[in-house]
Amino acid sequence: MAALGWSPFFAAQIAPDEAHLQPLRISNVHRSRMSAQSADETLRLVLPPQTSTADYAVGDWVLAEPETALLVRRLDRSSLLQRRTEGARAQQLIAANVDTLFIATSCNDDLNPARIERYLALANEAGTRPVIVLTKVDKVDDPAFWRDQVTGLQRGLEVVSLDATSESAKAILAPWCGAGQTVALVGSSGVGKSSLLNTLTDKTGEEAQLTGSIREDDAKGRHTTTSRSLHAISGGGTVIDTPGIRTLHVSDLSIGLEVLFAEITELAPECRFRDCTHAHEPGCAVQAAVKAGSLDPARLERWRKLSEENISNTPVMTGPRGNRKVKPAGNRR
Template sequence: MSLATLGWSAFFDAQLAPQEAGLVAMRIATVHRSRLTAESIDGPQRLTLAPNINTTDFAVGDWVLVEPETHLLHRRLERLALLQRHTEGGRSPQLIAANIDTLFIVTSCNEDFNPARLERYLALANEAGTNPVIVLTKADKITDTSGYVEQAAALQSGLTVVTLNAKAADAIDTLAPWCGPGQTVALVGSSGVGKSTLLNTLSGKTDEDAQATGSIREGDAKGRHTTTSRSLHAIAGGGWVIDTPGMRTLHVSDVSAGLDMLFAEIVALAPDCRFRDCTHAHEPGCAVQAAISAGTLDAARLERWRKLQDENRANTPVQTGPRGNKVQKPRGWRR
């Protein structure tokens, strides 16, 4: 194994200082309350942590520099991409995954399919600077997936949507374009949509070391949590996958750029409104409302944009205080 096959690139190489030539680069594989493990060119390693190290400052997928003999963690390198979310009442964001090239947003072709929830994942992916791909599982359970594909593809311009059976071997071929040597993907989605099953298929895990999978309730297709922590796994094709637990709630906060990418058609219409501060609700000369009347924009889409904009504005901390000594102050939480 080489650093390149682990996902190392010129971006990380440029961060190395001459005096750090004796250190070795490793990639965080698991994050626990009091310990970190990492993948290295020599295989999995448990890192030694200094007393002042807080493991919550690290994400699976991070690159770190380590003392070769003691495995003492020296420092973390700057991230190329970071997927994170804010939790209600939390002082700092919860780190989900770092340095991922592609985010597989996994949902299924049943009652779990929810455009509003997918839009939240897309906003996070856009803000993180990673490439989102919608993965529709359980495609083998229905005769026609086109309705689901069309709804998903309409959520964002240029969005890629694929369908598959997570248990089938050809799922590897379907996802191969994003799983090549040195590439890193992450799996996110609700419980029960097939993330653990897909992980087992991609990584070729046997029954003994396979990730546990759970059933879903027949009434509403809701799943049970089987993945309880984030972890890095080697997958077919030479890439790496980060598995994440199912998220019961997904709030948006500090994702303004991500929302602008997600709702690009609304952002593009806004400059044509008569008033610069148009809310696209009741003002005369609103280009967005005109598009709804013309049938070129879905009214439900506008309502979801408004809800996410309001939630993001309410949840994003604001900077306050004198110039040169500003601090972040949380706003009132909204969901």
């Protein structure tokens, strides 16, 4: 179970009267069913009445009756990656109990720093370590050109370059794929996530995840992964594969943007006004840094855009204490 990510954090949550229950890790979530992994096998969980699979994420740890595989309850999470989709009232759960988020992007026109910043904010909010994985380095003459575009997007950000189909990818990603560690793969369709999954898990033939080519005109790929799933990494650890995400909305963030834009966060207290928007106010330390050349104006503009989007998309609580209601996102009047 330790190889699946079981740790004292989860063991401490089991009450004495639950000692007979079997810990399992969710490996697949569908609309009406869920599968979970034990140390020896994959089981289809029996769901109690009124159970909503939308409340569970791949990577969750649950307790079940050992004889019947009846789901009893979910254990608290150490981390949770989630996003708000267009028109949805609740957030969509992406993956749970993830130690490292591999943000995959290829060395071609798919690479979009502004989109990568959204993934970084998502990882920061979840408390998950982000690592940028540049794929398709075998298709370009100079990977450094692409690496330079992402290296400075966040302080201390780790960036690796690899060929997702090569065995060397295992060694490159080994620091984050040890026994008991959980990584998740996110990124647009066509960047090589499925190829990388196959390499990390030694999946071949019928077991392998389908892979797809990209369109030459815009470097975009087609969806080959249609659901989230948990897989064992050869040599240790687990990896959660996710479908390609074309649009990632920013919402419900508190510290995600502060970590991403640390250079702006640290300057803000030096502004003359506490509620400074860093746009036109006198005595703005952020604007002063832009004028001095120590802060990239493009970074400030992206910070402003994501901050405004976060406010617009995040529901707020209104009404008197004891009778508070959720005010829908996008309506602040």
